[in-house]
Amino acid sequence: MSEKSRNLAKQLKLVFKIFSRSPTLLFSLVVLLVYIIAALVVVLGFVPPLPPYKGGWEYMYQPPSLRDFPWYILGTEYTGRPLLLTIIYGIPKTLAVAFLSALITVGVGTAIGLIAGYVGGLVDELLSLAINVALTIPTYLLALILVVILPPELKTNVLVLAGVLSITAWASLARAVRAQTIALKRREFIDVAKTIGYGSWKIMFDEVLRFMAPFIAMNLVLSCVGAIYGYTGLAFLGLMPMTPDNWGVQIYMAIRGGGALYSDKAILALWSPIITIVLLQYALINIAKAMEDIFNPALRTYLQGEEM
Amino acid sequence: MNWALRKAIFSLAAWFLAVSISILIIVLSPGDPALIMLTGFLQQGIPYDQAVRMVQAYIGFSPAEPWWSKWLRYLLGVVTGNLGVSITYRIPVAQLIANAIPWSIFFVSYSLSLTVILGVLIGIALAYYRSNTIFVRSVTTVLTVFNSIPNWILAAVFFVYIGARWQLLPYMGPYSNDVTPGLNLQFIASVLYHYTLPTMVMVLTSIPGWAFGISAMASAILKEDFITYAKARGLPSSRILWTYITRNSILPIYANIAITFTWLLVGTVWLESQFLLPGLGSLLATTSGARDYPVMIGVYVILITAIVLGALFTDLTYGFIDPRARVGET
Amino acid sequence: MSEILLGVKNLNVSYFNTKVVSNIYFNIFKGETYALVGESGCGKSTIASSIMRTLPEIAHIDADSQILYYASPHPVDLLKVPEYEFSNNFRWREIAMVPQGALNSLNPTIRIKDHFMETARAHNLDKKEALEKAWKLLEAVKLDPHRVLSLYPIEMSGGMKQRVLIALALLLNPKLLILDEPTTALDVLTQREILIMLNELKAKYGLTYMLISHDIALVADIADRVAIIYAGRIVEESNVENIFYNPKHPYTIGLLKAVLKLGEFREPETIPGSTPDYRKLPPGCKFHPRCPFAMDICRREEPPFIEVEKDHFVSCWLYAKR
Numbered sequence: 001m002s003e004k005s006r007n008l009a010k011q012l013k014l015v016f017k018i019f020s021r022s023p024t025l026l027f028s029l030v031v032l033l034v035y036i037i038a039a040l041v042v043v044l045g046f047v048p049p050l051p052p053y054k055g056g057w058e059y060m061y062q063p064p065s066l067r068d069f070p071w072y073i074l075g076t077e078y079t080g081r082p083l084l085l086t087i088i089y090g091i092p093k094t095l096a097v098a099f100l101s102a103l104i105t106v107g108v109g110t111a112i113g114l115i116a117g118y119v120g121g122l123v124d125e126l127l128s129l130a131i132n133v134a135l136t137i138p139t140y141l142l143a144l145i146l147v148v149i150l151p152p153e154l155k156t157n158v159l160v161l162a163g164v165l166s167i168t169a170w171a172s173l174a175r176a177v178r179a180q181t182i183a184l185k186r187r188e189f190i191d192v193a194k195t196i197g198y199g200s201w202k203i204m205f206d207e208v209l210r211f212m213a214p215f216i217a218m219n220l221v222l223s224c225v226g227a228i229y230g231y232t233g234l235a236f237l238g239l240m241p242m243t244p245d246n247w248g249v250q251i252y253m254a255i256r257g258g259g260a261l262y263s264d265k266a267i268l269a270l271w272s273p274i275i276t277i278v279l280l281q282y283a284l285i286n287i288a289k290a291m292e293d294i295f296n297p298a299l300r301t302y303l304q305g306e307e308m
Numbered sequence: 309m310n311w312a313l314r315k316a317i318f319s320l321a322a323w324f325l326a327v328s329i330s331i332l333i334i335v336l337s338p339g340d341p342a343l344i345m346l347t348g349f350l351q352q353g354i355p356y357d358q359a360v361r362m363v364q365a366y367i368g369f370s371p372a373e374p375w376w377s378k379w380l381r382y383l384l385g386v387v388t389g390n391l392g393v394s395i396t397y398r399i400p401v402a403q404l405i406a407n408a409i410p411w412s413i414f415f416v417s418y419s420l421s422l423t424v425i426l427g428v429l430i431g432i433a434l435a436y437y438r439s440n441t442i443f444v445r446s447v448t449t450v451l452t453v454f455n456s457i458p459n460w461i462l463a464a465v466f467f468v469y470i471g472a473r474w475q476l477l478p479y480m481g482p483y484s485n486d487v488t489p490g491l492n493l494q495f496i497a498s499v500l501y502h503y504t505l506p507t508m509v510m511v512l513t514s515i516p517g518w519a520f521g522i523s524a525m526a527s528a529i530l531k532e533d534f535i536t537y538a539k540a541r542g543l544p545s546s547r548i549l550w551t552y553i554t555r556n557s558i559l560p561i562y563a564n565i566a567i568t569f570t571w572l573l574v575g576t577v578w579l580e581s582q583f584l585l586p587g588l589g590s591l592l593a594t595t596s597g598a599r600d601y602p603v604m605i606g607v608y609v610i611l612i613t614a615i616v617l618g619a620l621f622t623d624l625t626y627g628f629i630d631p632r633a634r635v636g637e638t
Numbered sequence: 639m640s641e642i643l644l645g646v647k648n649l650n651v652s653y654f655n656t657k658v659v660s661n662i663y664f665n666i667f668k669g670e671t672y673a674l675v676g677e678s679g680c681g682k683s684t685i686a687s688s689i690m691r692t693l694p695e696i697a698h699i700d701a702d703s704q705i706l707y708y709a710s711p712h713p714v715d716l717l718k719v720p721e722y723e724f725s726n727n728f729r730w731r732e733i734a735m736v737p738q739g740a741l742n743s744l745n746p747t748i749r750i751k752d753h754f755m756e757t758a759r760a761h762n763l764d765k766k767e768a769l770e771k772a773w774k775l776l777e778a779v780k781l782d783p784h785r786v787l788s789l790y791p792i793e794m795s796g797g798m799k800q801r802v803l804i805a806l807a808l809l810l811n812p813k814l815l816i817l818d819e820p821t822t823a824l825d826v827l828t829q830r831e832i833l834i835m836l837n838e839l840k841a842k843y844g845l846t847y848m849l850i851s852h853d854i855a856l857v858a859d860i861a862d863r864v865a866i867i868y869a870g871r872i873v874e875e876s877n878v879e880n881i882f883y884n885p886k887h888p889y890t891i892g893l894l895k896a897v898l899k900l901g902e903f904r905e906p907e908t909i910p911g912s913t914p915d916y917r918k919l920p921p922g923c924k925f926h927p928r929c930p931f932a933m934d935i936c937r938r939e940e941p942p943f944i945e946v947e948k949d950h951f952v953s954c955w956l957y958a959k960r
Contacts, residue, residue, distance in 0.1 A: 024449075133325040136616050138574045142330060145608055148596045149339035167333075229458050233578060236460055237593055255464055261472040270468070274461055282456035289452075439695075537743040540692045541806075542729040543760045551756070555747050631790035632746060 018293050028286035031279055039092040050089060050244070054080030060257075061266045077269050078253040079244050087276055089245040093158065094280075097231050100162035101169075102223035109170035110216055113177025114208060118185065128178070134171035140230050142167050147239050156241050165230045166223070173219045177212065184208050218291035225284045232277055247273035315623050323616040327609055328383055334605065335369075335378045341601035342371035342378065345395070348599075367602045368392045386609055392602035396595065401606035404591060409610070411482065412587035415503060415580070416572045419510035423568060426511065427518025432554055434519060435526030447519075455516035460578035463509045467582055470505060478502045480584045506583045510572055521564060525557035532556075559630045566622040570615045641668045642708050643814055643846050644689070644733075650700035651684050651693065651870075656916050659684045659870040666814070671840070671847040673857045673878075675893070676867035677913050682850045684870075686816050689716065689848075690735055691724055707732065709813070730761055734807040735816035736800075738823070743803060744791035750802055751787040757809055768809070775805035778842070779835060797828035804835070808843060816848045821856055833859055854893060858882055866890045869914045869924040872943075876950035886952040888929045923955065931956060 019025055041047055048071065059080030065072045074083040116127035143164045147155060154160045209216070234240050235248030242249055254260045254270035334341065342363050349359035364370040368385040369378040385391060391401035430447065437443050454462075471479025478484070483498040529535065530553065538548050576589025584590070588607050595603040642665050649662040659681040666672045674682040687693045689705055699717060706713040709732055716728060737743040744753060751772070758768030776783040779801040791799060800820065807815055820836065821829040837860065840847060851857055857864060857878070864881045866874040866889065874887040885891045914920075920927055926936040933955060941955045 024452075129325070132322050133329060136322050136326045136612060136619065137330060138570055138611075138615065140574050141577075141608060141611060142333070144577065144592070144596060145330075145334060145604060146337060146339075148599065148604065149334065149337060149341055149344065149601070151339050154338060233458055233460050236464070237578065237581070237596065239596055251461070251464060255468060260468050270464075274465065277461065278453075278457050281458070282453065285452060285456050533737060533741045533743045534745050536692055537737050538745070540690050540729075540735055540737075541757045541760065542725045543756055547756060547760070551748060552745055556745070559747060630747065632792050 015294060018290050022290070025286055025290050028283035031283040032287065035091055035095065035280055035283075038088055039095050042088060042092045047085065047088060050085060051081055053244075056080070061269055064268070074268050074272055077244065077250060078257050081244060083250075083269055083272055086244045086250065087247065087272055090247050090250075090273075090276070093245060094228060094231060094247065096158050097161050097165065098224040098227040100159060101165040101227035101230075102220050104162055105166040105169045105223040105226075106173060106216060106220045108166070109173030109219070110177050110209070112170065113174040114181055116174070117178040117181025118208070120182075124178075127174075131171050131174045131178070134168040135175070137168045139165065139167055139169040139226070140233070143230055144234060144237070144239065147234050152241060156243070161231065162227070165227045169223060169226060173216075173223075176215070176219075180212055180215070181208055184211060214291050214294040218288050221284050221288040221291065225281055225288070228277065228281060228284075247277050311627065312624055315620060319616050319620040319623075323613060326612050326616070327386060328379065330608065330612065331379050331382050331605070332375070335375050335382075340371070340378075341605070342367055342369060344599070345601060346371040366393050366395055367605075382605075391606035391609070394595070394600055394603045396598050396600045396603075401602050404603060405588065405606055405610050408586055408588045408591045408607075411585065412573070412576055412580070412589060414499075415506065415510075415576060415585065415587060416569065418503065419507050419514070419572050420565070420569055422507065422511045423514040423518060423572070424565060427515045428522050428554065428558060430515065430519040431522025432526055432549070432557065434523035435530060435557075436549065436553070438527065451516040451519055454512050457513060459509055459513040459575050460582065462513055463506070463579050463582040466505055466509055471583075477505045479505055482585050503585070506579050506585060509579055510575060513575075514568055514572065518564070518568070521561050522557050525560055526553050529553050529556045559626075559632075562626050562629065563622055566615075566619040569618040569622075573611060573614060573618075642666070642706075643668045644708070644848070645704070645706040645713070646685070646689075647704040647706065648700075649685065649688060649703045649705065651681075651688060651703075652698050652700075653696060657870065658916055659688070662870075662872060664865055664872065664875065666846060666848055668813075668846055669840075669844070670862040671849055671860050673849040673851060673861035673864045674867055675851060675854065675857055675864055677852055679913055680867045681870035682867050683818065685867075686735065686818060686848070686850055689733060689816065690729070691716070691721075726761075730757065730807075730812060731810045732812055733814045733816065734810070734812040735818060736803050736807045736820055738800075738819045744799060746791050748790070749787065750789050750791070750794075753802075753806060754787070754809060757806060761810055763810065771809060772805070775808050776802070778808075778839065779805045780831075781805070796824050797832070800824065800828075800832055801835070804832075804839070808839070811843070813844075814846045814848060816850065818850045819852070820849070822851075822853065829856070836860065854896075866893065869919060870916070871924060871953065872951075873925065873953045874951065880947070880950045884947075884950075886946055886950070886957060887925075887954050888931055888956070889925050892928075923953075 019029070048068075059076060060078050062072075062076040062080075064075045068082070071082040071085045074087075077083045077086055079086075112127050112131065116124045116131070146164050146167070150160070150164070231240075232246065232248035232251075235246040236252045238252060240246060240249065244250070250269060250273040254266040254273075260266040260270045345363045345367065346359055349362055350356065354362065360370055360372055367382075368390065369381040373381070389402055391405070393400055394404055397404060430451075434444055434447060467479050470476045478501060481502060483489070483495060483502050487494045487498045489495055535548065535552055538552050543552075573589075576587055577593050578589070579585070580587040580590035581593035588611060592604060592607040592611075595607070644666040646662055646664050649659055650657060651659040662685060664672070674685060676682050684693070684697075687697075688699060688703075693699070703717060705716040707716050707728065714728075716724065719728070744750075748756075751769075754768060754772040755765065758765065758771075763771075772787065773783040776786055781798065781801050786794070786798070786802065794802070804820075817836070821832050824832065833856070836847070839845060847860070849857065849861055861878050863877050864875065865872045866881070866887060868889050874881065874885070874890045881890065882894065885894055914924060914927075920937070922938045923929070923932075923936040923941050926932040929936065935955050939955075941953045942958065943951050943953050944957045946952050946957050
């Protein structure tokens with residue numbers, strides 16, 4: 001037990017070391033934290049409700065003003081609603097879709113990889129076939145078709161969207177986990193655990209999963225990046241319901257309807273959602289990279305060696 | 309050769325399964341396109357029997373059949389080259405796709421070769437000049453930023469600014485109106501010029517993956533004994549850089565060419581439609597907006613086919629390029 | 639056995655102000671096999687790299703260090719000649735090296751023939767001539783040239799690779815061959831064959847060997863003179879008989895005891911303590927923390943190099959006349 005907690009302390013120390021080394025990473029963590037807090041603020045109802053849609057040219061893309069501070073400091077968007085408010089309203093839904101989709105991707109990928117690698121035999125052959133077939137189907141391509149043919153009431157469902165955006169995304173993780181599991185199975189400690197009397201499923205989830213935790217965590221973050229790409233990108237194609245709180249729709253409208261092509265009238269409506277998306281992706285990618293560093297054994301020993 | 313044949317058969321099986329499973333998912337989903345089309349025709353006041361026949365004629369299977377029959381019938385159509393008829397264009401889907409394919413092949417292969425060449429060069433430079441902290445830091449930061457920008461956002465920004473607002477490069481259409489399509493120099497030059505902006509988007513957003521991958525590989529290769537031994541033998545540094553470091557760094561991630569190919573192919577959906585270029589991607593994007601299901605599913609099947617062929621191609625060429633792969637196979 | 643081929647004088651090498659090779663002096667005579675022996679990390683490979691000029695850029699060699707090569711009437715300091723001159727006249731032409739064959743010393747993505755041809759080209763050797771020479775050398779190391787030239791490194795065993803590396807080292811008729819652990823990680827039978835071959839080649843081509851090894855048995859087999867290295871310093875140097883039958887330095891004695899002799903049913907003794915950390919070397923004799931005979935003076939002052947008998951030098955306070 002103390003061995004376990006000492007290990008954990010060691011891991012945390014390592015994580016802290018990697019984080020403190022890089023200002024970029026610290027910045028990324030702060031950014032992600034801000035997004036999460038904003039999402040919570042919206043969910044807990046601390047933000048005024050979206051005002052109703054106001055048709056008419058005079059309400060669209062108004063310049064920034066101090067009215068109802070701070071909601072109008074970015075002006076209004078294509079429905080005449082305050083831009084800042086619609087962007088903030090986009091955060092909880094985008095994060096929810098991204099996180100749910102990542103959970104499905106990583107959950108399915110890890111489970112299939114573990115089972116295929118650990119059980120072996122016919123099960124492995126069938127699952128490997130499934131992995132190989134899924135690898136040939138790009139997620140966003142099938143997601144695009146599904147988003148078009150699904151009835152509108154399902155398209156707005158966060159869980160359905162998350163499922164669609166992870167439809168074949170699990171395959172590459174499953175392949176990696178399978179390979180790692182097969183490699184780990186040959187290691188001594190699995191046999192040791194067996195002789196001590198652990199059940200085989202216990203071993204699978206305890207030892208194998210613990211060993212691969214940083215790799216799986218990295219994939220969780222990268223799956224979020226992928227899901228955000230799909231969620232906003234498909235909306236930009238005009239294939240998602242035109243809800244004002246989707247950043248992809250906002251960019252689409254700024255270009256198609258807002259005249260961003262010819263004037264600076266919709267410049268804030270164009271750049272605000274772009275920066276919102278890119279900043280989030282940038283933060284997530286940096287965090288994933290840090291997790292890769294934790295997974296990278298060479299760097300790990302290098303950093304741990306420095307303690308001496 | 310036996311090995312190549314086995315790979316080909318395996319690819320064929322993977323292709324067949326991928327297409328059938330996708331078709332199954334589509335016909336089994338709550339929005340079966342045949343049913344949606346049928347509803348559409350009925351709303352236009354077309355009698356039921358005629359509407360069913362029309363759906364059958366367009367998409368190849370009837371809304372009244374059971375799912376397995378729809379599935380089988382569509383697959384049969386794919387194998388015989390009959391992909392149905394476009395609702396919006398009223399011409400066979402196969403013909404629409406045949407017109408689009410050359411453009412996408414050009415766009416994707418052009419972007420792919422530039423991505424791989426530039427990505428490898430940047431990656432090798434990152435590893436080779438790793439002692440120059442300022443160089444490594446600044447290049448890495450720029451790459452990470454481009455890694456975080458979705459390609460469709462970069463396309464939109466370039467379209468608006470470099471194209472529409474500043475008029476620096478052509479941003480609409482595959483070639484200018486004053487050239488005649490064909491194998492003449494003006495046409496080719498015009499096409500290359502018009503594809504500059506879209507290709508820039510493709511390449512800039514796909515380079516980071518290659519540069520990071522190659523640089524990680526090359527950093528490991530630099531520590532190998534054969535590098536030290538090559539230096540001891542007095543080999544010129546150009547030989548060490550290309551035949552030793554670069555060659556050994558590319559080969560382990562050669563298979564990533566197939567992954568990048570897939571990624572670029574999917575990217576055409578956004579980029580070709582953004583820059584109003586012909587091709588499979590824009591065909592899929594526009595027909596999706598118009599709910600032209602026969603074309604959508606047809607393009608989808610063709611894209612899956614291209615992806616399987618791309619993977620098979622890299623697999624086979626890798627076997628010829630890397631001696632280690634062949635030894636492993638036999 | 640009296641003509642000097644290579645003389646190392648006062649060689650000092652450091653990494654980031656940490657000295658890893660300190661105050662090294664030795665001579666290698668024409669036609670002999672001179673062995674540098676020590677545990678891994680003792681600095682013997684750094685000495686070899688200094689001679690071949692393949693040290694990494696971060697390594698620093700002191701300005702007054704000398705590596706004299708006596709090819710022409712006048713000795714040349716290899717550390718001072720410009721890089722192009724070293725490359726044109728010395729590297730592989732006068733001095734070549736054989737790395738460990740079991741290691742990844744050959745480019746896995748090109749054929750053996752390409753290794754010969756690229757080496758030849760780097761030294762302006764005619765293509766046809768180089769191929770003929772490669773053919774002959776591969777026959778001399780008892781490989782089938784016809785087959786081996788078209789193979790990739792991965793298609794060969796460790797023993798075959800070691801033979802190829804030896805043949806490759808002889809491509810430009812060098813006089814001095816640096817053998818870096820030439821039999822490590824090979825099976826006993828192959829080790830034997832390589833040793834016999836090395837002796838044959840030495841006679842056939844009039845070679846001089848500088849052997850780097852931690853394998854006492856190998857050294858006993860082929861070396862003429864031996865230097866024992868500890869923590870980047872030579873602690874004992876003499877001919878092979880003196881080293882094996884009359885060792886003086888406690889470290890040498892410990893090393894020899896660590897070898898399990900056949901027929902003796904005794905566990906090999908290991909020297910207590912671990913290899914030293916170069917960043918925290920102790921004052922005085924660097925071996926004193928592990929030395930069973932350590933005295934007060936050993937902890938304070940570095941021992942001088944003492945000639946205990948003719949051509950037998952030891953760096954140890956036990957033999958100092960005070």
